[in-house]
Structures are given as structure tokens and as C-alpha cells.
Amino acid sequence: MSASASPSDLPLRLSFLDDRAKARAVEAVRAFETHTCAELVVVVRRAARSYPEAHLAVGAACAFAALVFLLFSPIAFDVRLMPLDTALAFGLGAGASLYVPAIGRLGVRARRRSEALETAAKAAFVDLGVTRTKGRTGILVFVGAFEQDVAVVCDTGVSGEVRQAMVAARPALGDAVRRGDVKGFGATLEGLGPACSASMSRAIDDVNELPDEVG
Numbered sequence: 001m002s003a004s005a006s007p008s009d010l011p012l013r014l015s016f017l018d019d020r021a022k023a024r025a026v027e028a029v030r031a032f033e034t035h036t037c038a039e040l041v042v043v044v045r046r047a048a049r050s051y052p053e054a055h056l057a058v059g060a061a062c063a064f065a066a067l068v069f070l071l072f073s074p075i076a077f078d079v080r081l082m083p084l085d086t087a088l089a090f091g092l093g094a095g096a097s098l099y100v101p102a103i104g105r106l107g108v109r110a111r112r113r114s115e116a117l118e119t120a121a122k123a124a125f126v127d128l129g130v131t132r133t134k135g136r137t138g139i140l141v142f143v144g145a146f147e148q149d150v151a152v153v154c155d156t157g158v159s160g161e162v163r164q165a166m167v168a169a170r171p172a173l174g175d176a177v178r179r180g181d182v183k184g185f186g187a188t189l190e191g192l193g194p195a196c197s198a199s200m201s202r203a204i205d206d207v208n209e210l211p212d213e214v215g
Contacts, residue, residue, distance in 0.1 A: 010024060010182050012180075014182045015145065016044050016177060016180070016182065017145055020182070021044075022044065024183070024186045025044075025186060025214050026212050026213055027186060028042075028185070028189035029041070029042055029189065030212050031190040032192055032193040033193070033202070033212075034193060034202065035193035035194050035196065035197040035201075035202060036193055036200045036201065037135065037137055037200050037201065037203060038137045038138075038139055039133050039208070039210045040139050040141065041128065041130050041138065041215065042140075042141045042214050042215070043121075043124050043140060043141070043142045043143065043215040044143040044145065044214055044215075045120065045143065045145065046146060047145065047146035048113070048116040048117045048119070048120035048142075048144045048146070048147055049116045049120060051104060051116075051146075054097055054104045054105070054106075054108040055094040055098050055107065056094065056107070057097075057107035057108075058093045058094060058096065058097035058103060058104065058106060058107040059090040059091065059094030059097065060090065061093060061107075062089045062093025062094075063087070063089045065089070066086050066088075067082070067086050101145070101146050105148070113144075113146075113149070114149065116144075117142065117144045117150075117151045118151050120142060120144070120151070121152070122153055124142055125140045125153040128215050130153070130155065131155055132209070132210075133155065134209065135157045136155040136158075137155060137158055137200065138155040138158075138210060139153070139162070140152065141166075141173065141189070148174070148178040149174040149177060150170060150173045152166045152170055152173075154166060158200070159199040159200050162196045162199055165195045166192065169192055172188045176188065
């Protein structure tokens with residue numbers, strides 16, 4: 001992990017995969033946990049899963065557009081080369097979808113991205129051992145860079161008030177991810193600490209059971 005940077009040193013837009021963004025998230029986790037016994041874990045993934053159907057859909061759309069152009073353009077094209085041109089358009093579209101997330105998202109419905117994010121978050125919740133706290137007080141905030149959104153998973157020991165606070169904060173966290181607003185993301189997490197302290201206050205002998213580093 002790179003050295004922590006103050007919020008004022010961060011650019012207005014920054015990838016959440018950047019080490020500076022992760023360092024800012026660590027600061028936010030630690031600030032959050034000074035107010036509450038809840039254990040916060042932040043995970044950032046390039047994508048919740050692979051989306052081969054997105055690349056196929058974008059490639060197919062490009063191939064269809066190319067074929068329409070070849071058939072109806074006033075310019076005369078060699079019919080024998082049209083299959084090759086169409087295949088080339090498909091490859092270029094699929095490749096652009098694979099390497100440019102903004103294009104790839106066009107091939108996946110928002111609901112499908114949201115479902116993938118929720119599934120990946122629940123898997124990470126178990127795989128990363130967020131369930132292993134003594135009081136089952138773990139909270140996972142899962143960031144999907146491709147999906148440009150977050151999912152929140154709370155353990156069974158998390159109070160109803162804290163659950164509600166996390167659910168209420170999810171739109172703000174997701175909006176910060178979409179805008180690349182690392183400052184706003186961190187500030188929202190930090191602001192949740194005092195809000196959670198009423199029903200899950202931090203004890204004097206409270207032990208940090210989960211790592212603060214971004215997974």
C-alpha cells in the first residue's frame with residue numbers, strides 16, 4: 001500500500017483501483033471504527049465477474065451496423081468482402097468492450113450488473129472471513145469498478161439501526177464510485193461512524209478483529 005494521502009491531495013476523479021484511493025479508504029475505515037464496535041471492511045474489485053455476454057452483444061451490434069452500412073451505403077462495396085468486413089467489425093466491437101469498461105457496460109443491463117455485484121459481495125463476505133468477529137459485527141462494503149456501484153453486506157450481530165444507516169448510505173457511496181469521487185466516498189464512510197455509535201458503541205477494550213486494508 002502506498003503512503004496515505006490527505007483528502008486535499010487527491011484529484012477530483014480517481015479510479016478506486018488506485019493505491020491512493022485504497023489508502024483513503026483505509027483512513028475512512030479507521031475513522032469509522034473509532035466510533036463503533038462494528039467492524040468495517042472495504043473491498044474493491046475490477047469487476048464483480050466476467051461479462052462475456054457483454055462483449056458478444058457489443059460485437060454483434062457493431063457487426064450488424066457494419067453490415068447495414070455496407071448494404072445500403074451509396075458507396076459500392078465488393079460483396080465478396082462483406083463477410084470479412086462484418087467479422088472485422090465484430091472483433092473491433094468485442095475488443096473495445098473488453099478493454100473499455102464504458103463500452104462494455106452498454107452490453108449488460110443495469111439489473112444484471114447489480115445482481116452480479118450482490119452475489120460477489122456475499123461470496124467475498126464469507127471468503128474474507130468477515131463473519132469471524134466475536135459478536136458477528138462485520139460489515140462489508142464491496143466496490144465494483146466495472147459496475148460503478150457498491151453492495152453492502154452486514155453480519156447477524158449488526159443492529160437494525162446500523163443496517164438502516166448502511167442501506168441509506170449506499171446510494172451516496174454508489175454515486176461517489178460512478179463519479180470517481182474518492183473524497184466523497186471516504187467522507188460518507190467516516191460520517192457513518194458517529195451514526196452507528198448510538199446502537200453499537202465502541203467499548204474501551206474493543207479489539208480490531210478484521211484488517212483495515214482494502215481487500
